[in-house]
Amino acid sequence: MSDRPFFSNLRCRECGRLYPKEAIHICEFDFGPLEAAYDYDAIRSSMTRQAVEARPRSMWRYRELLPVDGAPTVGAQVGFTPLVRASNLAARLGVADLFIKNDTVNYPTLSFKDRVVSVALTRARELGFDVVACASTGNLANSVAANAASAKLKSYVLIPADLEQGKVLGSLVYGTQVVGIHGPYDQVNRLCSEIAQKYHVGFVNVNLRPYYAEGSKTMGFEIMEQLGWRIPRHTVVCMASGSLLTKIHKAYSEFIKIGLVEEVPYSIHGAQAHGCCPISTAMKRGSDIVKPVAEPKTIVKSLAIGTPADGYYAIHSMRQTEGVAEDCTDEEVLEGIRLLASTEGIFAETAGGVTVACAKKLIDSGRIPRNESIVLCITGHGLKTQEAIVGNCGEPQLISPSLREFDSRFGEELGAVKK
Numbered sequence: 001m002s003d004r005p006f007f008s009n010l011r012c013r014e015c016g017r018l019y020p021k022e023a024i025h026i027c028e029f030d031f032g033p034l035e036a037a038y039d040y041d042a043i044r045s046s047m048t049r050q051a052v053e054a055r056p057r058s059m060w061r062y063r064e065l066l067p068v069d070g071a072p073t074v075g076a077q078v079g080f081t082p083l084v085r086a087s088n089l090a091a092r093l094g095v096a097d098l099f100i101k102n103d104t105v106n107y108p109t110l111s112f113k114d115r116v117v118s119v120a121l122t123r124a125r126e127l128g129f130d131v132v133a134c135a136s137t138g139n140l141a142n143s144v145a146a147n148a149a150s151a152k153l154k155s156y157v158l159i160p161a162d163l164e165q166g167k168v169l170g171s172l173v174y175g176t177q178v179v180g181i182h183g184p185y186d187q188v189n190r191l192c193s194e195i196a197q198k199y200h201v202g203f204v205n206v207n208l209r210p211y212y213a214e215g216s217k218t219m220g221f222e223i224m225e226q227l228g229w230r231i232p233r234h235t236v237v238c239m240a241s242g243s244l245l246t247k248i249h250k251a252y253s254e255f256i257k258i259g260l261v262e263e264v265p266y267s268i269h270g271a272q273a274h275g276c277c278p279i280s281t282a283m284k285r286g287s288d289i290v291k292p293v294a295e296p297k298t299i300v301k302s303l304a305i306g307t308p309a310d311g312y313y314a315i316h317s318m319r320q321t322e323g324v325a326e327d328c329t330d331e332e333v334l335e336g337i338r339l340l341a342s343t344e345g346i347f348a349e350t351a352g353g354v355t356v357a358c359a360k361k362l363i364d365s366g367r368i369p370r371n372e373s374i375v376l377c378i379t380g381h382g383l384k385t386q387e388a389i390v391g392n393c394g395e396p397q398l399i400s401p402s403l404r405e406f407d408s409r410f411g412e413e414l415g416a417v418k419k
């Protein structure tokens with residue numbers, strides 16, 4: 001790396017004013033969100049395809065485009081999850097060219113949130129924080145708890161009290177302080193803003209949000225590299241705050257800007273669950289005003305954010321790329337989970353069910369043409385949201401340990417492969 005810093009400033013998304021690279025997230029003049037700004041000319045010469053390909057297989061191979069000063073000190077192994085060609089699912093959906101970006105196996109906590117936390121906690125250390133925290137719908141809490149434990153940082157994770165057991169246990173086990181709030185995510189988030197004003201704590205998605213958010217770009221970077229350095233025609237992304245979708249858009253445009261991929265038409269589509277779909281509702285109305293959902297009602301708790309911080313920007317990313325938004329019922333979510341599992345052997349959490357179900361609707365209605373390339377972003381593992389699907393996949397066949405009993409149950413269907 002050269003001695004010119006690649007990551008130069010924070011910049012307001014609204015007015016463009018520059019800010020120093022500190023633990024701040026809002027513009028003082030217009031309350032616009034601050035975002036990392038880079039020196040793309042310096043990056044262009046440092047970050048060639050060859051240079052990247054020679055680096056370790058983690059999200060940090062794109063380090064010039066991440067908002068930290070030094071080497072990663074938290075989560076150096078995160079990312080570079082499989083991009084799977086999904087021929088079986090493609091056949092079922094009636095499309096030609098389909099891939100799954102499989103973040104159900106992201107290291108170490110089995111969701112894409114390890115990407116954002118790796119960046120946020122590396123930056124938290126650079127800024128001198130000893131205590132880190134987050135407001136979470138579950139996966140972020142898991143990742144902050146795990147990564148803080150290994151980085152020897154003290155952590156607090158604040159979550160709605162009614163989350164799935166897998167998500168709660170998946171934070172408690174690391175020895176973090178888990179704080180369950182009686183109320184929906186929006187109230188958890190508001191409390192976190194108040195705490196962040198009072199204490200010197202690095203809240204990954206509050207005062208460290210500009211750093212956190214950039215970690216999501218690596219999902220987009222990996223998709224392009226794994227496709228052989230090209231942008232897929234369609235990308236389907238599930239939305240909570242809308243940040244991941246916005247950052248995949250930023251990732252695609254940055255690779256175009258520094259010449260790593262060719263500029264081609266592409267569309268990014270957003271997916272939500274019917275019981276909490278403020279962003280897709282605004283998109284369908286043709287508006288960019290996101291009306292809050294006061295009481296989310298869906299099994300998809302990881303996406304249940306009633307007042308999405310980046311909803312406005314997600315809408316702009318979809319519009320700019322001629323993408324669309326869709327939502328689906330809880331019943332369709334379960335069908336989506338089973339469809340992905342039974343065709344590709346990938347067990348996704350409820351958010352993944354949303355992505356699959358909404359992609360199916362976009363394909364069936366012709367909004368995604370059947371002959372164009374499609375990537376589905378599958379963001380978290382199904383073992384963490386078991387109560388959503390338990391009882392919906394049948395039950396085991398119970399028999400005694402007896403060959404006769406096995407024969408009477410399965411002998412007929414196995415007849416064809418008899419010795």
Ligand SMILES: *Cc1c(COP(=O)(O)O)cnc(C)c1O
Binds near residue numbers: 241243245
């Ligand atoms: C957090 C999360 C998302 C998307 O979150 P954004 O706030 O939109 O960036 C998607 N899937 C899962 C499983 C998540 O935990």
Ligand SMILES: [Zn+2]
Binds near residue numbers: 016017030032
């Ligand atoms: Zn501003």
